[in-house]
Amino acid sequence: MPDSKENITIFNDGKHVNTKASEEYVHVHFCYPxxxxxxxxxxxxxxxxxxxxxxxxxxxxxxxxKQIYAEMAPENYDSWLKEQNRFWKEEKPQxxxxxxxxxxxxxxxxxxxxxxxxxxxxxxxxxxxxKEMGYTIATDLHKYCPKCKENRTHLMLLxxxxxxxxxxxxxxxxxxxxxxxxxxxxxxxxxxCRVNPHCLPxxxxxxxxxxxxxxxxxxxxMTDDEIRHKFQLLTNQRNQQKREVCRNCFQTGKRxxxxxxxxxxxxxxxxxxxxxxxxxxxxxxxxxxxxxxxEEWRKHLTQELED
Numbered sequence: 001m002p003d004s005k006e007n008i009t010i011f012n013d014g015k016h017v018n019t020k021a022s023e024e025y026v027h028v029h030f031c032y033p034x035x036x037x038x039x040x041x042x043x044x045x046x047x048x049x050x051x052x053x054x055x056x057x058x059x060x061x062x063x064x065x066k067q068i069y070a071e072m073a074p075e076n077y078d079s080w081l082k083e084q085n086r087f088w089k090e091e092k093p094q095x096x097x098x099x100x101x102x103x104x105x106x107x108x109x110x111x112x113x114x115x116x117x118x119x120x121x122x123x124x125x126x127x128x129x130x131k132e133m134g135y136t137i138a139t140d141l142h143k144y145c146p147k148c149k150e151n152r153t154h155l156m157l158l159x160x161x162x163x164x165x166x167x168x169x170x171x172x173x174x175x176x177x178x179x180x181x182x183x184x185x186x187x188x189x190x191x192x193c194r195v196n197p198h199c200l201p202x203x204x205x206x207x208x209x210x211x212x213x214x215x216x217x218x219x220x221x222m223t224d225d226e227i228r229h230k231f232q233l234l235t236n237q238r239n240q241q242k243r244e245v246c247r248n249c250f251q252t253g254k255r256x257x258x259x260x261x262x263x264x265x266x267x268x269x270x271x272x273x274x275x276x277x278x279x280x281x282x283x284x285x286x287x288x289x290x291x292x293x294x295e296e297w298r299k300h301l302t303q304e305l306e307d
Contacts, residue, residue, distance in 0.1 A: 112145040
């Protein structure tokens with residue numbers, strides 16, 4: 001049954017979750033004085049812009065939805081779109097592939113990733129880019145598409161002000177620093193235990209657990225010790241696997257396993273409840289997990305076997 005408040009209706013149809021991004025949404029319906037209506041998902045947990053609202057906190061939720069309702073009023077759309085076009089032209093003129101995705105989603109409706117957006121083999125990366133730029137995008141992983149005639153992932157971009165990232169997105173580094181990291185770490189794939197020219201720098205501490213005080217600037221002047229402490233080398237495929245492992249750990253509290261071996265040189269397979277789940281202090285909970293530092297994990301495991 002829906003819960004109505006003035007022109008905002010909240011549907012009590014369960015918690016909507018994007019498990020791939022640890023996002024949560026509430027289903028709402030907006031009615032405006034001019035007769036316009038909007039039906040969709042509003043995020044209540046959206047780490048890119050720091051949204052974290054407990055659905056039990058009715059006052060906070062109501063105030064938040066009223067703000068979104070006002071921003072999405074039909075009379076605001078043209079000025080919103082004008083500002084976005086300025087942003088893309090002046091600040092992101094080279095991001096053409098990402099702009100194509102934005103253009104498809106800018107109407108604020110659900111779009112099937114199979115038939116409703118530009119054909120792009122890396123649409124997920126472009127979607128992440130939009131989020132990094134501050135856009136708020138809801139994701140339904142199992143929405144029925146009448147054109148495809150099956151359940152597909154759908155995206156919905158909310159035509160509201162671009163948020164300010166809370167800092168827990170991707171860190172960047174210059175090409176020079178990237179090459180230096182790879183050279184310093186000898187192009188050594190820590191998962192495969194071999195030199196691999198296709199390796200890339202991987203942050204040991206997964207960004208799923210970062211908060212606004214975690215992200216830093218990777219200066220070209222980083223010391224060798226700072227690089228060794230912060231990075232390891234993995235292939236892109238293995239890096240994606242690590243993201244899934246760390247996301248599952250964040251959502252379930254079960255730490256990652258490698259090669260089917262449930263071994264942790266510190267802690268157990270369960271996240272220590274005494275350690276925060278996000279922020280700089282959360283990194284302590286990653287120590288002992290293979291995915292956090294494969295070389296250190298392998299060293300301890302080998303020592304265990306030799307003893």
